Amino acid sequence: MTATDRSLDTAPEDAQRRRRRLLLKIAVAAVVVIGLLLVLYLGCRFLTERPVTYDTMADHFKYGSTRGDLLTGVPVWIWQAMPLVCADILESVTGDRLAPDYRDRVARYSSADDAAERRRALSREGYKALGFLYETDADGRERTLPIGTTQRRSLGLDRTYINCAVCHVSTVRQEPEGPAELVVGMPANLFNLYDFEHFLFECGKSSRFSFLQLAPEMAALGADLDLLDEYVVYPLAIAGLREAINFLEDQAGFSVRQPEWGPGRNDTFTNNKVFLYGYPWRDLVPDYWTTGEVHPENVGTVDFPSIWLQGKRKQRSDGRPMQLHWDGNNDDVEERNLNASLATSALPPVIDHEAIECVELWLEDLEPPAWPFPIDRQLAARGEPIYRQYCADCHGAGGRDFTGRWVGYVTDIDDVGTDRYRLDNYTGTLAANMGMTYAKQPRRQQAHPCPDGTVYRPRQPRGGDGAYGGSPAGGYDEPAGAPATYDSRVAAVEAEEDSYRYTHYRKTNGYANSPLDGLWLRAPYLHNGSVPHLRALLEPSDRRPVTFYRGNDLYDPIDVGFVSTAPRDRDGRGYFLFDTAVPGNGNRGHEGARYGTELPPADKAALIEYLKTF
Numbered sequence: 001m002t003a004t005d006r007s008l009d010t011a012p013e014d015a016q017r018r019r020r021r022l023l024l025k026i027a028v029a030a031v032v033v034i035g036l037l038l039v040l041y042l043g044c045r046f047l048t049e050r051p052v053t054y055d056t057m058a059d060h061f062k063y064g065s066t067r068g069d070l071l072t073g074v075p076v077w078i079w080q081a082m083p084l085v086c087a088d089i090l091e092s093v094t095g096d097r098l099a100p101d102y103r104d105r106v107a108r109y110s111s112a113d114d115a116a117e118r119r120r121a122l123s124r125e126g127y128k129a130l131g132f133l134y135e136t137d138a139d140g141r142e143r144t145l146p147i148g149t150t151q152r153r154s155l156g157l158d159r160t161y162i163n164c165a166v167c168h169v170s171t172v173r174q175e176p177e178g179p180a181e182l183v184v185g186m187p188a189n190l191f192n193l194y195d196f197e198h199f200l201f202e203c204g205k206s207s208r209f210s211f212l213q214l215a216p217e218m219a220a221l222g223a224d225l226d227l228l229d230e231y232v233v234y235p236l237a238i239a240g241l242r243e244a245i246n247f248l249e250d251q252a253g254f255s256v257r258q259p260e261w262g263p264g265r266n267d268t269f270t271n272n273k274v275f276l277y278g279y280p281w282r283d284l285v286p287d288y289w290t291t292g293e294v295h296p297e298n299v300g301t302v303d304f305p306s307i308w309l310q311g312k313r314k315q316r317s318d319g320r321p322m323q324l325h326w327d328g329n330n331d332d333v334e335e336r337n338l339n340a341s342l343a344t345s346a347l348p349p350v351i352d353h354e355a356i357e358c359v360e361l362w363l364e365d366l367e368p369p370a371w372p373f374p375i376d377r378q379l380a381a382r383g384e385p386i387y388r389q390y391c392a393d394c395h396g397a398g399g400r401d402f403t404g405r406w407v408g409y410v411t412d413i414d415d416v417g418t419d420r421y422r423l424d425n426y427t428g429t430l431a432a433n434m435g436m437t438y439a440k441q442p443r444r445q446q447a448h449p450c451p452d453g454t455v456y457r458p459r460q461p462r463g464g465d466g467a468y469g470g471s472p473a474g475g476y477d478e479p480a481g482a483p484a485t486y487d488s489r490v491a492a493v494e495a496e497e498d499s500y501r502y503t504h505y506r507k508t509n510g511y512a513n514s515p516l517d518g519l520w521l522r523a524p525y526l527h528n529g530s531v532p533h534l535r536a537l538l539e540p541s542d543r544r545p546v547t548f549y550r551g552n553d554l555y556d557p558i559d560v561g562f563v564s565t566a567p568r569d570r571d572g573r574g575y576f577l578f579d580t581a582v583p584g585n586g587n588r589g590h591e592g593a594r595y596g597t598e599l600p601p602a603d604k605a606a607l608i609e610y611l612k613t614f
Contacts, residue, residue: 051352052151053451057362058184060355060451062135062165065150067352068345072244073152073159075237076144081217083126084119086203090126093199094192096574097551098129109220116222120144123221129573130199131191131263131551133171133182147182148191156233163344164359166191167266167304171553172521174372176570180553185366186521187304189264189562190551192576197252204245211235248345250274254281258299259288259583262576263551265529267301268343269426275342277433288583299584300425302326303529309517311364312402322408326527327423328512329431331408332504334360334459338438339502348438353500357458358450368518371612373557383610386603390596394513399614402515412510418589419528428507438500445498519614523561524550530580530587533561534611538604540597541588549575560608 051065074082083090087106091098099105106122109115124134124142132146145151148166152159167188171180203209211234218225218234225234251274255267273279285298305326310333313322321331330336337360341351388397394411396402413420447457511527525531532548533556548564552575556563568574580587591597596607 049154050152051355052153055451057358057450057452057454061184061359061362062147062163062169063145063150064163064355064359065152065352066163066341066344066346066355067152067350068163068341068347069150069152069159069161070154070350071347072248072345073150073154073161074241075157075234076151076160077218077221077223078214078234078238078241079149079160080120080123080144080221081214082199082203082209083123084217084221085208085213086199086206087126089202089206090129090199093195093202094129096568096572097192098126099571099573102126102129116220119217119221130196131188132166132196133169133190135182148188155237157237161345164340167193167343168307170264170521173554176554183369183521185308185363185368186306186518187264189304190553191304192261192263192551193266194255194261197248198256200245201249201253201256204242204249209238209242211238214238254285254298257281257285257287257289258294258301259585260576261301262578264524265301265303266343267299267425268340269300269430270298272339272342272434273427273430276430276437294421294583296421296424297427298425300422301584302422302527303524306368306518306522307363308366308368309364309400309402309515310360310366312400312515312517313408314364316408317403317405322402322515323410323508323512325426326511327426328408328410328508328510329426329506330502330504335502335504338500339434348441348500353444354448354456357448357456358454361450361454361456362452368521371520371614373612375612376609379606379609380613381610383603383606383608386596386599386607387610390594390599390607391516396515399517399519402517404513406513407515408513410508410510410512414510416511416589417591418511418526419530419584419586421584421586422527423509423511426507431505431507434502434505437502441500443498443500516611516614519611520555520560524548524564524578525561526587526590528585530578530585532564533559534608535559535561535604537590538597538599538607540591544580544587546581546587547577547579550578551575557612560612 054060054064084106087103091103102125110118127146134142134146136142145160147169148162149160150163169182169184170186170188170190171182173180252271254270254274258267261267274281284295286293286295288294313324314333316322323331324333324336337356341356346352393405394407396404396407413423445458447455450456523533525534525537531537531544536544549567552563552566554563566575579585
């Protein structure tokens with residue numbers, strides 16, 4: 001055989017080898033390309049982490065993320081499914097705030113074209129029983145998520161959790177059948193945080209909180225889950241959410257042992273004790289529901305405050321900032337805001353400082369709405385000198401003029417005489433431990449844009465050489481035992497660390513004198529919301545209502561407060577019965593000749609009429 005013949009014999013084999021090599025290269029290239037595309041897809045799907053943002057500060061406040069939804073965010077479809085899967089738990093938590101046929105309606109499914117929308121409406125109805133509020137979109141439909149909740153894309157899911165607005169937005173009705181007007185910045189008198197927490201805890205622990213139970217309900221709500229969702233994403237998300245709910249219960253579960261808070265109220269600093277230094281509440285907090293007892297330091301329930309005109313609170317008569325929180329335990333607005341954000345799960349490792357700073361800037365000038373009813377101007381003019389004599393030194397010259405000798409100072413508990421549970425709840429040990437919060441977290445010293453085109457500019461460290469201690473005349477005290485060089489030490493710490501560390505918290509011995517802007521929307525009154533209206537506040541405590549109902553947004557312009565005598569709303573759903581005999585709910589104090597409770601009825605009427613102008 002010649003060489004030519006051998007070459008002809010091997011030619012087909014070489015061609016086949018070349019084809020096989022080519023096909024192998026193509027296959028390898030295809031696998032690489034597919035792998036890269038898969039990695040790119042999975043990266044885009046699961047590594048994308050972004051919040052929904054808003055163009056206006058009002059919407060940013062109502063729905064913007066503090067980044068707490070990164071830690072404890074509930075997938076939106078699961079959020080919507082929870083009231084339906086756990087309808088019995090919701091009913092046991094909310095009682096007669098939920099329609100009596102709710103569970104029956106949840107149990108009935110439909111194949112109609114609008115079936116998914118009906119299920120979503122049922123879900124929203126469940127959250128409304130907890131006091132959540134819903135706005136409508138441009139098409140007149142209720143939004144998927146209520147005011148005070150956020151939305152963030154994280155780990156392949158849209159997640160939601162609460163933000164600051166859940167405690168600082170509510171509604172007011174002027175007529176029983178009239179529309180509910182939304183007011184941003186007022187106390188959230190309808191939202192029941194106590195019930196929301198316990199619904200979340202109990203549903204999260206339920207055997208029904210599983211993919212097998214949640215998946216059909218999510219499908220009924222309109223979710224279109226793919227195979228990856230069904231077999232990987234949601235099973236893992238539910239397992240992770242269980243852990244997050246267990247974490248929340250570890251922090252806030254103490255409340256189940258306390259007397260029920262009712263709508264519009266919260267115990268802020270017991271939660272801080274647990275978070276900041278591991279306060280063993282399971283060992284130290286007695287179960288009120290089995291023993292009928294509470295520990296004086298373990299109940300600190302107060303009303304949500306209003307948050308308007310924060311800029312004016314940055315200076316009082318001596319040039320220093322006003323003392324904040326009900327007991328005046330801090331005089332730094334930024335620290336107060338950071339600490340409040342902890343309730344939204346915006347913990348130091350994840351908090352979005354810029355989002356919160358934009359809210360802080362906006363709140364400096366946020367105005368409360370004016371009194372919407374007629375005012376007897378002649379009677380109000382008679383009340384103005386009465387106000388100046390009895391109220392102005394402590395509460396300001398007017399509703400927008402916060403100047404006054406003791407405005408923003410703390411009045412000693414023996415003087416004001418109001419319920420002291422909240423005061424005793426905030427202990428010296430807690431104040432000391434709060435000094436470690438945000439320690440060594442570098443402060444971001446750069447300006448940044450906010451919605452509405454505003455720009456937040458970072459503050460400079462606060463300094464000063466003046467003594468912080470001292471007792472002004474008239475029995476009003478600054479924090480007992482505060483070091484004489486308090487301001488200088490604060491400035492030194494801030495300058496040294498340049499961090500977000502808390503340096504302004506301290507123990508006081510009374511309650512702070514607050515300005516009265518938007519006073520008409522801040523009922524019920526006193527720090528614990530124990531007096532339903534202004535007319536009752538101007539009476540001695542033995543003539544104030546012992547019990548009344550909370551959770552009504554219908555306004556009473558005569559007594560100046562929300563209607564508190566009706567046990568049910570127009571649909572038959574019940575309000576919360578507030579009992580002043582319950583520990584922490586006492587309505588005594590802020591009474592006597594000095595506080596105007598001994599004035600003649602005509603003078604009280606004139607004073608109330610003048611206060612309507614605030």
